Amino acid sequence: MVYGRRWAGRLSVLNVLPPRVANTLFAPIAALKPVVHVNKIASFVLSSVQESGSHDICLFDDKDCNPFYRAVRRCGDFAAGLIIVCLMWWLYLPIWALVRLQSSGPGIFAQARVGQGGKDFTCYKFRTMKVGTPQLGTHEVNPSSITVIGSFLRRWKLDELPQVINLFRGEMTLVGPRPCLPEQTDVCLARKEAGVDxxxxxxxxxxxxxxxxxSNPARLAxxxxxxxxxxxxxxxxxxxxxxLGGKGRSDRVRISANQPAPL
Known part of the structure; x- marks a missing residue:
């Protein structure tokens, strides 16, 4: 949606209101879909700086500047966290016990991940790999490092249940780029160059x-x-x-001809 100083179409009713009131009422509408002010388009067209290359150029209003969008997202994070805890609380202890019984080490795995603005935070998951597995991207890890229960947990994304802690802390949100490891410098750099950090x-x-x-930092960014x-x-x-319909997946372990598949 492109908008300017005056409103058109169904939003023309906003023209009779003071600008501050009209902009406040427009915020919930702008939170639904991508929008851009016409001045941003005009500035780009009239700019003397010529963009080179064949990459896409997207002009948009930053949703983080929309208070309604930020409020709904934060409330959604809390609501999702509460729903997960209320519906799945009975699974936490059995999963923790199964992880501990199958392999030595903690049941919940605390790992440094790269968060907003490139700042590290501690991400919590049920441990799905053996203790001592190198700090690498999932696609770089030897499949034999994944435990049997870990393979099941990753398949059904149950290993991520402890991340409700990160939701409540505000370190993570329900929808956003998956956090990478600090060691994945190629992913961090690609995301920073793309403005995703x-x-x-x-x-x-x-x-x-x-x-x-x-596994493909450029495509991911x-x-x-x-x-x-x-x-x-x-x-x-x-x-x-x-x-929820099953399309969301964790990073998969890459299996080569010289590596055995996980049990």
Missing amino acids: VLRPGITGLSQIQDVDM FSDARYRATRGLILDLAIVLNT
């Missing part, structure tokens, strides 16, 4: 339901940047529904 990492995201993982440009409450809801 300003986003809060999410439990699920557009890249996940489109089957884009961290492009997908995450497209999410930033086109996000809105409608897209966020669609991503959550697609994830």
